[in-house]
Amino acid sequence: MTLVRTIRAAAPLAIAVLTIGASASRPNAQTASPPPAENRWTGTASGEARRTGIGAYILPAVGTEPGGPANQSGDVVTSWTARIQLKEGQALSVKDATGNVVGRLVPLVDDGSTITLGISGRMSETNPYGDVAHWDYTGKDVAPEARIVSMGGGAFSGGWVYYSLTGSDPLKDILPNGSYSLLGQPVVFNGFSVRVTRISKGHPDQPHINTMRTGGNGSWVAGYALWTWSRLTPAERASKGFGDEGTSITADGVREALTATAVAMRRITAADPRTFVVASGAMAGSYRFVNDVSTLTATWNITRRVQIDGAITATDPAWRPKMLARTTLTASIPEAVGGTGKFRFTLFDVSREPGTTLNSGRGTGLDLRFADDQPVPMTAATETADGWTIETTSLAASASVSVTALDYGAWGRLKAEVNVDGEWYDCLAPDGKSSVTLPVDADENHIWDTWERNAGLTGHPATEDAEEEPVGGSKGDGFSNYEEYRGFTVHGTWVSTDPRTKDLFIFDEAGMGTGLANQTGLLLYLIEQDEMNSQRVVNFNRGTASAGAQKAIHLKDQGLDPGTLGLTKPRVGTPNQVREVLVDLLQLADETADQALESTIAHEIGHALSIDHHGDWTERSCRLGPKGLYAPWGGVLSGDRGCVMSYSGANYYTSWDGKCYTYTWPQSFGTAFCTTKTGTGLNAGAQHIENGHALPVSGDATYGNCIAQMRLK
Amino acid sequence: MSAALRRSLAGVILLAVAVAVAVAGFWWWRHRTVSPAAGTSLSATQPAQSPLAVRLQISIGAPGDDAVATVRVFNAMARQPESIRAAAPVAADFAAAIFTLETEGAAGAAAAPLPSRVLRLPQPATMSLDAAATATTVLTVAAAALPLVGARVRARVDLGGNTLVSNWVEVVAAGAGVADQLAGRARAQLIREALDDVAQTAEALITAAPRDSRGYFYRGLVLERRGDRAGAIAAYRATLDRLSPGDEPPIGLYERIKRLSR
Numbered sequence A: 001m002t003l004v005r006t007i008r009a010a011a012p013l014a015i016a017v018l019t020i021g022a023s024a025s026r027p028n029a030q031t032a033s034p035p036p037a038e039n040r041w042t043g044t045a046s047g048e049a050r051r052t053g054i055g056a057y058i059l060p061a062v063g064t065e066p067g068g069p070a071n072q073s074g075d076v077v078t079s080w081t082a083r084i085q086l087k088e089g090q091a092l093s094v095k096d097a098t099g100n101v102v103g104r105l106v107p108l109v110d111d112g113s114t115i116t117l118g119i120s121g122r123m124s125e126t127n128p129y130g131d132v133a134h135w136d137y138t139g140k141d142v143a144p145e146a147r148i149v150s151m152g153g154g155a156f157s158g159g160w161v162y163y164s165l166t167g168s169d170p171l172k173d174i175l176p177n178g179s180y181s182l183l184g185q186p187v188v189f190n191g192f193s194v195r196v197t198r199i200s201k202g203h204p205d206q207p208h209i210n211t212m213r214t215g216g217n218g219s220w221v222a223g224y225a226l227w228t229w230s231r232l233t234p235a236e237r238a239s240k241g242f243g244d245e246g247t248s249i250t251a252d253g254v255r256e257a258l259t260a261t262a263v264a265m266r267r268i269t270a271a272d273p274r275t276f277v278v279a280s281g282a283m284a285g286s287y288r289f290v291n292d293v294s295t296l297t298a299t300w301n302i303t304r305r306v307q308i309d310g311a312i313t314a315t316d317p318a319w320r321p322k323m324l325a326r327t328t329l330t331a332s333i334p335e336a337v338g339g340t341g342k343f344r345f346t347l348f349d350v351s352r353e354p355g356t357t358l359n360s361g362r363g364t365g366l367d368l369r370f371a372d373d374q375p376v377p378m379t380a381a382t383e384t385a386d387g388w389t390i391e392t393t394s395l396a397a398s399a400s401v402s403v404t405a406l407d408y409g410a411w412g413r414l415k416a417e418v419n420v421d422g423e424w425y426d427c428l429a430p431d432g433k434s435s436v437t438l439p440v441d442a443d444e445n446h447i448w449d450t451w452e453r454n455a456g457l458t459g460h461p462a463t464e465d466a467e468e469e470p471v472g473g474s475k476g477d478g479f480s481n482y483e484e485y486r487g488f489t490v491h492g493t494w495v496s497t498d499p500r501t502k503d504l505f506i507f508d509e510a511g512m513g514t515g516l517a518n519q520t521g522l523l524l525y526l527i528e529q530d531e532m533n534s535q536r537v538v539n540f541n542r543g544t545a546s547a548g549a550q551k552a553i554h555l556k557d558q559g560l561d562p563g564t565l566g567l568t569k570p571r572v573g574t575p576n577q578v579r580e581v582l583v584d585l586l587q588l589a590d591e592t593a594d595q596a597l598e599s600t601i602a603h604e605i606g607h608a609l610s611i612d613h614h615g616d617w618t619e620r621s622c623r624l625g626p627k628g629l630y631a632p633w634g635g636v637l638s639g640d641r642g643c644v645m646s647y648s649g650a651n652y653y654t655s656w657d658g659k660c661y662t663y664t665w666p667q668s669f670g671t672a673f674c675t676t677k678t679g680t681g682l683n684a685g686a687q688h689i690e691n692g693h694a695l696p697v698s699g700d701a702t703y704g705n706c707i708a709q710m711r712l713k
Numbered sequence B: 001m002s003a004a005l006r007r008s009l010a011g012v013i014l015l016a017v018a019v020a021v022a023v024a025g026f027w028w029w030r031h032r033t034v035s036p037a038a039g040t041s042l043s044a045t046q047p048a049q050s051p052l053a054v055r056l057q058i059s060i061g062a063p064g065d066d067a068v069a070t071v072r073v074f075n076a077m078a079r080q081p082e083s084i085r086a087a088a089p090v091a092a093d094f095a096a097a098i099f100t101l102e103t104e105g106a107a108g109a110a111a112a113p114l115p116s117r118v119l120r121l122p123q124p125a126t127m128s129l130d131a132a133a134t135a136t137t138v139l140t141v142a143a144a145a146l147p148l149v150g151a152r153v154r155a156r157v158d159l160g161g162n163t164l165v166s167n168w169v170e171v172v173a174a175g176a177g178v179a180d181q182l183a184g185r186a187r188a189q190l191i192r193e194a195l196d197d198v199a200q201t202a203e204a205l206i207t208a209a210p211r212d213s214r215g216y217f218y219r220g221l222v223l224e225r226r227g228d229r230a231g232a233i234a235a236y237r238a239t240l241d242r243l244s245p246g247d248e249p250p251i252g253l254y255e256r257i258k259r260l261s262r
Helices: A235-238 A251-265 A449-456 A479-485 A596-607 B002-031 B178-191 B195-208 B213-225 B228-241 B251-261
Strands: A004-006 A040-052 A072-090 A092-095 A101-110 A114-126 A132-142 A158-164 A179-184 A187-200 A204-217 A220-222 A248-250 A283-289 A295-308 A310-312 A326-332 A342-348 A368-370 A386-389 A398-405 A410-422 A423-429 A437-440 A486-488 A494-496 A503-507 A523-526 A551-555 A566-569 A580-585 A651-654 A660-661 A688-690 A693-695 B052-059 B066-076 B092-095 B099-104 B112-114 B119-120 B125-131 B134-141 B154-161 B162-165
Touching: A040 A179, A040 A283, A072 A158, A072 A410, A072 A494, A092 A251, A092 B195, A114 A187, A132 A204, A158 B162, A158 B178, A179 A295, A204 B195, A220 A283, A220 A295, A248 A251, A248 A566, A283 B228, A310 A410, A326 A410, A342 A398, A368 A386, A398 A410, A479 A660, A486 A523, A551 A596, A566 A596, B052 B154, B052 B178, B066 B125, B066 B154, B066 B178, B099 B134, B125 B134, B125 B251, B195 B213, B213 B228, B213 B251, B228 B251
Parallel strands: A092 A248, A310 A423, A503 A523, A503 A551, A551 A580
Antiparallel strands: A004 A295, A040 A072, A040 A295, A072 A101, A072 A114, A092 A101, A101 A158, A114 A132, A132 A187, A158 A179, A179 A220, A187 A204, A283 A295, A310 A326, A326 A398, A342 A386, A342 A410, A368 A398, A410 A423, A410 A437, A486 A494, A566 A580, A651 A660, A688 A693, B052 B066, B066 B134, B092 B125, B099 B112, B099 B154, B119 B134, B154 B162
């Protein structure tokens, strides 16, 4: 995309023409600064020099007039109108004491300006003898013609403009950004006619008339115009002490020249040594000079037209934010445009997620920053309200910048601008936008597109929490897509969790393991104590697009009532509701049945996932005898015998026939979570009596289908 | 006082001093922190980011009792979901390991070592920690050295120069009543596998709180371990008689009775 813009410059200032005795600065190939392609200034200028009476006309228009100046009177006006076309020439980089480029001094060279000069008026003179002479000036001439020249060799002499590239420019007190000078000194030789009428006092009716040729000029100077450097080639400059092979000058050198020039300029008639500054993209101004014999006016309005193609590469699609992960992007002025500039990179809209993952780190600093070591010399990064800025310290056609992530969910935008001669131009991304997102994130939901695509979540909201696997009583696991993407710290290891499968975090305080809880199909992450907060919240560093606080299960070894192997407080609830899951390892150590520990752990974790027993139980015996565990039909022993949520041991049971029986089968522990209510093993089959026992024992479960009950939130 | 008497008295004093020195030396020997000899090479092979995790549990008995600290080391990364699992077992030599307890310092202050003594190392002491294995070490902390209630304690395990740090555990008060205190004492003694002590505490608990089921339960545990099946069954039935209904059926108790009744 080509940008054609008129320059919008800033502030106040001065004019200068430099006679440089600059000290050489450090060589730096990047400071060589050919002009940007065909940057031009075009516009108009006009003015006049009105001279009255004595000394009114400074040129010897009519040779030697009789008498003396004391007897002259009349007005002669030289007017001029110019159509100005200037071209930016070989610029000088201005460097501070550290070698950092702080500005560019750009010469303006005539590139086909035309000017029209005219003269009119009468000058009269009476000598001491009473003789009178009238000089009537008329004429008009247009440059370029051989007879009209200027100090610049064309119709216009030229000028210069200064571009300050940094707020810390040491010349800003005397040379604000956009300071310029224009110098018009067209001269016409013998292009005008003057009709001289001489009237002798003694013969007033016999005037002597003749016609002569004369010349004129349209000099005007805005600012400090000394041009000894502007038309020099770099080699010529180098021979005069300019740095970097004639392409740079020190700020002190500029200051010295300006100071010296200012004095001289104040002595020049037709000059206005004030500070002129490009404003609204134009050199526009006027001045008026008046003394006893002359009134000089000049008005000009000249606009810059620049063509800049700034560009920035797209974000690496393979880059995702991780702690200290860095990526590099490059901004450039395309070769077709040419030239060099100073690049500024801005990180903005940068996220401030608490910590570094959802459950580690503290603080809410900016999640992206510019890397400490940049591919090219840069200034120190400056923090803004929502990001950072950083600038190159040299002029170049392109510059790369590296960005470092400080959070696994870091997000932000990066834009690049290039300053060509005092004006910042956006560098556009391949998609035409003026910034890129970090990481690549087309829908700007703060989730890296590749992660979304791999998860099949493209187009889904960042706040969505809708896992369906494993199936259960509700969708989701309490963590939003963004949170699953940003990830967690698990035993010190960062993990971006699976947004398609429900995740459960467990703090196993006794190192007992999760037993058969993996049979739920959940992804079970064992975290450390400091990877949840004191309220068991795992995503305590939640910020953007959170689905709310989600807690871990706190699995503990604790002495329980005699016979109680595990306990959940409260008895059934979601991870957010169950305060702790208790297992008595000392009691379980004596259990001889297979997988007693693993099944008990899974059973209690099941309660913490809202899964209930298969049915009821009591300790009221259904027959006379010692106290014992009694299982009613469809009660705690019912359903799938292999389910960890069922019980397989009791003292008594009541079967389908309503009668009470002694339970004589050995205890066993389930190894899975059932997916139906249907009874299996002793709970399955036709109703019958076998060896004095009614079978099935407890039949189908009253509740059962434990997986379907499972809820994480 | 006669000279002979004075000589006799001096001899007694000297003997007492000698005994005191010997006792103090023995006490020191018993209570010293177990640590490997200088230059001992440990066999832990875990990488810098150790897959191993450490957990600390502190059991408080009655006031004035030594506390029991249980330190468990396991391979946490072997137990994670497949996406981050590091399944390779980690070899560890706990005989050469250094176990240290430390109390949390005030804000910004370093943790302070807490005197402790290793009572029981994992068996075997050299083991391969896979997803299933957990290495349990039992330490004791003298009552006098125990931090105040509310202080936080953690364990540090140096395995071959690789230092692992446990969770923080808050020191809790002993039970409020005699029954709770004695039950806590019995549990701590059971962890220490001090059956005689457990038996003594169980009887004290039964005497102090005859309606409390726990005294009979601990009596049963001791008798079961000593092979007195009938005595254990009787104790467990006595436990059942005194047991209040809970959220979970006391399946473990019924199964013990069934198991011992076969």
